[in-house]
Amino acid sequence: MTTTHPPAARRLLEGKAAIVSGGASGIGRATATLLAREGADVTIADLNAEQGAAVVREIIAAGGKAAFEKTDVSRAADCLRVVESVTARCGALHILATCAGIIRRFSVVDLAEEDWDAMMAVNAKGAYLLSKFAVPSMTRNGGGAIVHIASDWGINGGRNAAGYCASKGAVVLLTKAMAIDHAAQGIRVNCICPGDIDTPMLRAESAQLGQSDAEFIAACSNRPLGRVGRPEEIAQAVLYLVSEASSFVTGIAHLVDGGANAGSM
Numbered sequence: 001m002t003t004t005h006p007p008a009a010r011r012l013l014e015g016k017a018a019i020v021s022g023g024a025s026g027i028g029r030a031t032a033t034l035l036a037r038e039g040a041d042v043t044i045a046d047l048n049a050e051q052g053a054a055v056v057r058e059i060i061a062a063g064g065k066a067a068f069e070k071t072d073v074s075r076a077a078d079c080l081r082v083v084e085s086v087t088a089r090c091g092a093l094h095i096l097a098t099c100a101g102i103i104r105r106f107s108v109v110d111l112a113e114e115d116w117d118a119m120m121a122v123n124a125k126g127a128y129l130l131s132k133f134a135v136p137s138m139t140r141n142g143g144g145a146i147v148h149i150a151s152d153w154g155i156n157g158g159r160n161a162a163g164y165c166a167s168k169g170a171v172v173l174l175t176k177a178m179a180i181d182h183a184a185q186g187i188r189v190n191c192i193c194p195g196d197i198d199t200p201m202l203r204a205e206s207a208q209l210g211q212s213d214a215e216f217i218a219a220c221s222n223r224p225l226g227r228v229g230r231p232e233e234i235a236q237a238v239l240y241l242v243s244e245a246s247s248f249v250t251g252i253a254h255l256v257d258g259g260a261n262a263g264s265m
């Protein structure tokens with residue numbers, strides 16, 4: 001589906017270069033699409049080359065600027081390459097949104113060691129590695145904005161998700177520590193803690209738990225707003241946190257969860 005872009009004068013991210021990890025699907029895809037619609041030159045860094053290239057084609061067809069770099073965010077060499085390539089191609093890097101992530105729904109007893117390692121490698125180490133190389137590039141250019149996609153399960157625990165919760169808790173505190181370290185370089189660092197959002201990941205969870213999609217999504221909808229979220233609703237929060245509208249905001253873990261963490265119902 002193509003969308004028309006607003007005139008350049010009204011776009012919030014005109015002239016900005018952005019990396020969106022996990023941009024081939026779900027929240028990352030919606031984020032890449034929205035940042036491009038607001039004028040950013042977006043590079044999607046994802047393992048999935050076919051879907052990543054399709055998102056790039058959609059953005060370009062809608063009049064936006066985008067590129068794809070096949071990237072495994074758990075590999076330092078890949079993260080360095082994508083940061084160097086965007087910095088060279090665009091002249092600077094202004095925005096990093098780390099959306100790549102995986103989930104394995106097990107208690108600590110049933111979680112295989114390889115699955116613990118995989119979630120830590122993609123969810124926590126991936127956010128660290130991309131930041132490690134993005135911060136020096138942003139610093140050379142006078143600053144930037146970083147948004148990590150954590151989870152409400154980085155703040156509160158969830159059933160049969162011990163390793164995932166641990167990896168997302170790490171992202172929340174990585175965010176806060178980075179915000180302190182890099183404010184002086186003009187870099188704001190925030191994270192978003194989504195509640196359940198209807199993406200391929202959410203539907204993969206229902207399969208892992210042996211439930212039908214409908215049954216699982218109905219259970220996930222038990223929150224004040226009475227539904228699961230849409231990826232575009234997280235992308236809007238990313239846009240706020242990377243734009244000038246949030247110029248005094250750094251180090252926050254911003255819940256976007258339909259009220260799920262407001263209290264017991």
Ligand SMILES: NC(=O)c1ccc[n+]([C@@H]2O[C@H](COP(=O)([O-])OP(=O)(O)OC[C@H]3O[C@@H](n4cnc5c(N)ncnc54)[C@H](O)[C@@H]3O)[C@@H](O)[C@H]2O)c1
Pocket residue numbers: 021022023024025026027028045046047048071072073074098099100101102103122123149150151152193194195196197198199200201202
């Ligand atoms: N969907 C939800 O309910 C929900 C809730 C809270 C947090 N989140 C988080 O939001 C982020 C996006 O999730 P989503 O629901 O859009 O999932 P998704 O499965 O739709 O998309 C995840 C993307 O990450 C990519 N990816 C996976 N491993 C990678 C790697 N090693 N290197 C590069 N790319 C890799 C995948 O190819 C995919 O394109 C994740 O960090 C997830 O943990 C999702």
